[in-house]
Amino acid sequence: MTNPVLERIYSQFLERAETLDFIGLANRLGVEMDEDALIIPYFDSQYRVSKQSILGPDFREPAPIVKAVLCQYLTQFPQSPSPSRDWTAFRDLPEGDRFAGDFRSSVEMPLARIFTGKRLDLMTSCAAIGGLTPTEGFDYDASMVFQALPHMNLLLLFNDADETFPAKCLLLFEDNAHEILDMETLSVVAWRLAYLLFTMSGIELSEE
Known part of the structure; x- marks a missing residue:
């Protein structure tokens, strides 16, 4: 069953993606790019995030809850997070x-x-x-x-x-x-x- 909240997070990300600086994000996150897509590790898997889609390691669309986390991460990541102390x-x-x-x-x-x-x-x-x-x-x-x-x-x-x-x-x-x-x-x-x-x-x- 489709979760409307998760689907909305994903659709809103795709709407905003055109305004996101993927090269700048790659530098801040310390991740690689494959052509126009960010390669984001999430625990033991790597996900390919472009401005058109999010694909898993098998080039299939991952579960909506995984896509939602990646969308929130990329849109919420601060310019310069505070150092972790504990x-x-x-x-x-x-x-x-x-x-x-x-x-x-x-x-x-x-x-x-x-x-x-x-x-x-x-x-x-x-x-x-x-x-x-x-x-x-x-x-x-x-x-x-x-x-x-x-x-x-x-x-x-x-x-x-x-x-x-x-x-x-x-x-x-x-x-x-x-x-x-x-x-x-x-x-x-x-x-x-x-x-x-x-x-x-x-x-x-x-x-x-």
Whole structure:
């Protein structure tokens, strides 16, 4: 079923695309261009964004929710984002508390539940979609850093269940993430990571 909100985001992007400086965007984002299209990595895949269309790595049109994230990213990316200084919880970003409950219930809690007792499976799935061991140490059973989009990283922290506590999963953003995307789109980016990890572990979900 077509989502009118996602389709509107895409159509509005195509209307604005003619006024966007793609060469300038490529320089600011640090991405390559293929002829007239930007090549945008989004987690483990690369997308070809031109002023006429968005195509996935197989040159097919990606899911509407993927297109919407890429559209929002390219239109909202600031001229000069502030340097990231630290990791922060979604709820602690500006206006994050408005969506924190849904973020916890749709992203962090399902990840903790699905990977309870499966720490090695989680780490394998993370590595398969580009997750890297962070340079700093964290007091968790597993920690992985992902480049969601150029200039936007996510940190996954996971503690497996023990005799006292259930499994716990946290997804943290860099503290400048709100300058790059609005909070609703940031939550979609985090859900995308969860979706990819579920898919790698053999769980089939709708991409929408």
